Amino acid sequence: MVSKVKVLLWLGHVALPALGLWLLVSRPELDMDYEHHGTHFWLVLTTAAIAMALGVMLFRAARMRRDARLILVSLVFQFSAGFLGLHALATPGVILLTPNAGFVYSVPVGLGLGGIAALASSVEFGPAAAARLHRYAWMLSALPTLLLVVWAVVSMAQFPPLHHAPDPAEAKGPLVGVAFVGSACYLAAAFRYGRQYARRRGVVLLSVLTAFVLLAEALFAVGFSRSWHTSWWEWHVLMLAAFVLISSSAHVQFRREGSALGLFDSVTLHQTMAGLERDYTHALNEMVDALRARAEGGVASTEPLGAVGARLSRRFGLTERQVAVLQQGAHALGSEREQVRRLGLLAAIGERSNVIRGEQELLDEVLHLVSEAFERDRFRLGLVRGRELIFADGGPADLQSSAFPLVVKGSLAGMLEARRARGRFSDTEIAMLRSFADRTSVMLENARLYQQIDGLFRSYMSPTVATALIADPSQAGLGGRIAEVSVLMADLSGFTPFSESSTPEAVVHMLNTYYGVIVPTILDCGGTVVQFVGDAVMAVFNAPAHQPDHALRAACAGLALQRVVAETAIPHPDWPRFRVGVNTGPALVGNIGAQQMRNYTAIGDTTNLAARLESLAEPGTVVIGSLTYAHLGSRAQVRSRGTVTVRGRSEPVTCYVLDGIR
Structure with a gap:
């Protein structure tokens, strides 16, 4: 935005000529007479020459830029220059001995036509209208010349109605009318250009709108001044000032840019x-x-x-x-x-640091990203193993390369080596490479932390649940969802008598030995071990990971469990054997418990029935429910147990002893 102070200063400067004219008109005794034809001739001719030069330059710029506005602005200066020139030639005592109507009216006519062109130029033409104006550019440029020739012939040859000087009282009315109309056009154009200047600054644009204000004041001076008096000389000076102002600003712009091509670009149309x-x-x-x-x-x-x-x-x-x-x-x-581009690749490293992946896999990806960021350079990543820096290629550290340390928890964890075949890295590139190393350090620390957390979680819960929680910690919230699952229940038959006849150490040894083979067996089948209760173990299939064949997985896990238990118990004939029950159906799966402690499990009638089926099984066998059998179909080798009544059920249930899977 243009500051208010600058606007006020500008208004103050352009208002001074108007105040001077008002003073001279209101105080005729101050409006001194000074009639010097030679001074008038050269002053007006110089002003006309400057205006014509500006008009030619503007028209050339209009052709180069194919801009309709510049065409119309060039007409402003061509009309002003041409009629000013005729006014100079009609100076009494130069060519004509006495003044005529051409001498009196040429300037207001030229300025009036220029005002119309100025107002038209301030319009923001659309593409179609601008194209039409440009198509008729040569006709428009010829219009001032045609009018000037006609006016010159009539004025210089003193043909009617320009053959004699009009009476001052007779000329006053038309001059005042032209002054008001022309000045209004110039001021309206200046206002529009001022709005454009607020959006698009330019020295030449400011000079053009200032010149339009000065030309408006000059027209007022033409209408209200007395010939050969100070007020009359004022409009001559105002016109000279207007054109000199634009010329000087164009010269400043030329000195700044070193080319005349873009001098008037700030005046052009928005398009x-x-x-x-x-x-x-x-x-x-x-x-x-x-x-x-x-x-x-x-x-x-x-x-x-x-x-x-x-x-x-x-x-x-x-x-x-x-x-x-x-x-x-x-x-x-x-x-x-x-x-x-490099910052984007640096951000990509940051995104990789939040993903659970292997340490080496992440480092390989970092090496790929940094090599992509600095395509013409060579990079290596080494890690500290046993106090020794080891690179993937097995080579030693390159002393000729730039080294950027990877620091994890205050200790050196690795090194990023960067080598440029020719030249050196700039300060900006070194700062960027340091950022790559810092991000890699964070990523490496996160990867190792994830590995530690993952190992810790997997010691206390199913790997499937642990992986899901590490990937999305929000899943640890209390609650759950209804899903169809297959639940496997297994416990030791005769555990109580064994415990009574054995030492606690022997009982713990037996349980740990059994669970040491049972848990991997269930996990290999895709099950989620959700809890151990003394001698009992519970596993869920189809949660949290989706498994369309969850019933088959649970049945296979039950059979495999009995096989590994039988093999494990061979050296220990006194150890009790497991009974297994498998049931399929809907259950609520999720985190159950309190904020302080919770457990991922499955609850509902499906889980309860799995426990009842397990209690019906003989040691070393697997009993499955009817829905599990329906899922297995012809693949199941079963013996029917018929319908049995179980605790907690009002209706009997059908169950089967599973002998194998085809």
């Missing part, structure tokens, strides 16, 4: 500016690609920009200095893009 921005962005991208090609050997080092630089120079009319600036911008943009 023209948007197209220029697209072109410049495309040029910058081309330059970035050219610099990358040069870095990769695609462009000879003796030709820094290659054909791209020459093509862009011709396309945009760039000077050598501008091409150099563009090259610097391309360097900066290329570096920024490369930095963003």
Whole structure:
């Protein structure tokens, strides 16, 4: 936004001429007479020459940019310059001996036509309207010349109605009318350009809108001044100031950019500016690609920009200095893009650190990511094993490489080696590589922590549950879901008599020996061991992991359990044997308990019936429920137990002794 102080200062400066005119008109005694035809001639002719030069420059810029607004702004200066020139030529005593109507009316007519063109130029034309205006550009540019020729012939030849000077009272009315209409056009145009300046700053744009205000004041001076008096000379000076202001700002812009091509870009239509921005962005991208090609050997080092630089120079009319600036911008943009790409890969390392995976697998992925970030360099990752730094290729540390330590819990855990074939890493690249090493250290620490937690969890719960909790800790919350599961219940038949006749050490030894073979057997079949209760073990299938063949898995686990128990008990004929019950049905599976302690399990009638079936089994056998048998189908080798009454059930249940699986 433009500051209020600057706006007030600008308003103060442009208001001074209006205050001066008001003072001179209200105090006629101050409006001194000064009639000097030579001074008038050269002052007006100089002003006209400056205005015409601006008009030509603007029209050339309009053709180059194909911009409708610049065409109309050029007409403002062409009308003003042409009629000012005729006003100068009609100066009494230069060509004509006496003043005529052409001398009096040429300036207000020229400024009035310029005001109409200025107001039209402030319109934000759409693409279709702008294209039509540009199509008739030559006709519009010829219009001032045509009007000037007609006016010059009539005025200089003193044809009616321009053959004599009008009476001052007679001329006052038309002059005041033109002053009001033309000034309103200029002020409206200046207001619109001011709104554009608030959105898009530009020295030339500010000069144009200021010049329009000065031309509006000049028209007022034309309408209310007295010939050859101070108020009359004021509008001559105002017009000169307006055109000199634009010329000087254009010169400043030229000195700054070193080229005349973009002097009036800030005045153009929004669509023209948007197209220029697209072109410049495309040029910058081309330059970035050219610099990358040069870095990769695609462009000879003796030709820094290659054909791209020459093509862009011709396309945009760039000077050598501008091409150099563009090259610097391309360097900066290329570096920024490369930095963003590398930061993306660095963020990818951070994402990998939250995934439960093997340590070596993660390190291999880090090595791939850092090699992708620095494509032309060579990297190695080594880990400290037994106080020795070991690299995957088995080679020793490279003393010629840059080394970035991996630190875990304050101790050296490894090393990231980076080597560049030619040259050295920049400070920015070194900082980036340090960040890669730091992220890798965090990832390595997380991986080792996950391994420790995973090992600890697996010591106290089923690996399936442990893996699910580590991957998603939110699953540890209390509650559950209804799912169809197969529940395996197993306990020792005759455990109580054995405990009474054996020492506690012998009982614990027996249980640990049995569970040492039972648990791996259940896990191999995909079961989740949810609890041990003395001599009993419970396992669930189809939770938490989905298993479409959960009934088959549970049945196979029951048979395998009996086989490994029988083999384990061969040296111990006095050890009791297991009874196994398997049942399938819906159950509530999840974390049951309190905030302080909880257990993943399955509860419901399906679990209760599995326990009842287990109590019906003979030692060394497996009893399954009817729904489990239905899931197994013809694959099950069974002996029917018929219908039996079990505790907690009002209706008898059908069960089977499972002898094998086909």
